[in-house]
Amino acid sequence: MNKKLAVRTRIAPSPTGENLHIGNAYTALINYVVARKLGGKFIIRIEDTDRTRFVEGSEARILESLAWLGIKYDEGPYRQSERLELYKKYAEELVEKGHAYYCFCTPERLIQMRESQEARHEPPRYDGRCKKVKSQKSKVKSEKYVIRLNVPDEGTTTFTDLIRGEITFENKLLDDQVILKSDGYPTYHLGVVVDDHLMEISHIIRGEEWISSTPKHILLYKFFGWDVPLYAHMPLLRNPDKSKLSKRKNPVWVSWFREEGFLPEALVNYLATMAWAHPEGKEIFTVSEMIKVFDLKAIQTTAPIFNIEKLRWFNGEYLRSYQPSAISRLIYDFFKEKYQQERIKNILPLVIERMKTLQEFESLAGFFFDRPKNYERPVDKKLLAVANQVLETCDWNNSEMEKAIRGEAEKAGVRARDVFMELRVAVTGKTVGPPLLESLEILGKEESLSRII
Numbered sequence: 001m002n003k004k005l006a007v008r009t010r011i012a013p014s015p016t017g018e019n020l021h022i023g024n025a026y027t028a029l030i031n032y033v034v035a036r037k038l039g040g041k042f043i044i045r046i047e048d049t050d051r052t053r054f055v056e057g058s059e060a061r062i063l064e065s066l067a068w069l070g071i072k073y074d075e076g077p078y079r080q081s082e083r084l085e086l087y088k089k090y091a092e093e094l095v096e097k098g099h100a101y102y103c104f105c106t107p108e109r110l111i112q113m114r115e116s117q118e119a120r121h122e123p124p125r126y127d128g129r130c131k132k133v134k135s136q137k138s139k140v141k142s143e144k145y146v147i148r149l150n151v152p153d154e155g156t157t158t159f160t161d162l163i164r165g166e167i168t169f170e171n172k173l174l175d176d177q178v179i180l181k182s183d184g185y186p187t188y189h190l191g192v193v194v195d196d197h198l199m200e201i202s203h204i205i206r207g208e209e210w211i212s213s214t215p216k217h218i219l220l221y222k223f224f225g226w227d228v229p230l231y232a233h234m235p236l237l238r239n240p241d242k243s244k245l246s247k248r249k250n251p252v253w254v255s256w257f258r259e260e261g262f263l264p265e266a267l268v269n270y271l272a273t274m275a276w277a278h279p280e281g282k283e284i285f286t287v288s289e290m291i292k293v294f295d296l297k298a299i300q301t302t303a304p305i306f307n308i309e310k311l312r313w314f315n316g317e318y319l320r321s322y323q324p325s326a327i328s329r330l331i332y333d334f335f336k337e338k339y340q341q342e343r344i345k346n347i348l349p350l351v352i353e354r355m356k357t358l359q360e361f362e363s364l365a366g367f368f369f370d371r372p373k374n375y376e377r378p379v380d381k382k383l384l385a386v387a388n389q390v391l392e393t394c395d396w397n398n399s400e401m402e403k404a405i406r407g408e409a410e411k412a413g414v415r416a417r418d419v420f421m422e423l424r425v426a427v428t429g430k431t432v433g434p435p436l437l438e439s440l441e442i443l444g445k446e447e448s449l450s451r452i453i
Helices: 022-037 058-069 084-097 107-119 136-140 188-198 208-224 254-259 264-272 287-293 308-321 324-334 341-351 360-368 381-391 398-412 416-428 436-443 445-452
Strands: 008-011 041-046 075-079 100-103 146-149 156-161 165-170 178-180 203-207 230-234
Touching: 008 022, 008 203, 022 041, 022 058, 022 203, 022 230, 022 254, 022 264, 022 287, 041 058, 058 075, 058 254, 058 264, 084 100, 084 146, 084 178, 084 188, 084 208, 146 208, 156 208, 156 230, 165 208, 178 188, 188 208, 203 208, 208 230, 254 264, 264 287, 264 308, 324 341, 341 360, 341 436, 360 436, 381 398, 381 416, 381 445, 398 416, 398 436, 416 436, 416 445, 436 445
Parallel strands: 008 041, 041 075, 203 230
Antiparallel strands: 100 146, 146 178, 156 165
């Protein structure tokens, strides 16, 4: 049981990808909400000790995405690469206490060991050979080594998960994990425990993939004589077909959602509904509303489905809830001032009901700014001539245009709806789009006629 009164949560992303992973954003939201709900602080720590996978610029992009989402941290970012002496000190302390040991096994020897275990259908784990090596300190001076955790061969390690209840592991099934690598960098297991203790983290809220690592972390806390924090393991996001979100198959970076024209409020709201339901049954709610009613114990353990079509629905709802001037500005900024803001505002009432993302404004309304270069199909010029004949002389408002075209279509013995369709294709390049005659009004008589002659 954690005796600390102050609530402190954290996320610890690794700068090994393009940006902030959507799963990390989901976990960050829950950590942020718990901290705010309990009057605590939310910390960010960059776990950058895996130098082989380090991506230059990733940290800056992670922080930028958090800011865009509105998830504000109170402390940080701390960086593990700046704390190496601490990890070495604590690893050697464990060796002195007999809770860790130096391992001098070569990579070749470890490969051979694993191949033999695989041939015997045994789970891959270190065989403990270096536990028995005498005069370890003298070898340290002349040989390359790592430091491994000395896991007890007997007994069990138990912890209570705030979401899943009591979980127990048999110690004999745990590996003597490497905790300090030969390059002096810690592995995740040592780094996370040392940092969480020194940063006084009270709640460790992370993905369920870390459940199997938790008993090793519990042992480390006990070996150091430190209070064990509270644990909560969130279910992982899944695709609609229940498969795991994959960097190769799915858009998983927050930057992708931003570039596609999703609003941060909509994305955060959708993430909030992943494994938790608002007690009043609301689907649309703010983070502030979530904080008031959130309870970690209400998190579901079933893997939530991350459905982009559902997210698009959320985004559309948010778009339509904004004032036209605000949405016009968002579109103006999204397209980097490509389109004139006042014109966007005039067009918006015709397309807002169809829009799900900011990006879609261009596909729906691009013809207002640029004459179509491609057409979905050829235009029937005979039907188009029916419209052209009356549009040149009628008043330029949608009711007069409709009346004139219907009258001319009747005279010509053709269906008015066929004339309207040819007119739409000629003016917009598409068979489906915003209200046609209202569009012609905004487009203007001269430009409209120039497209149908």
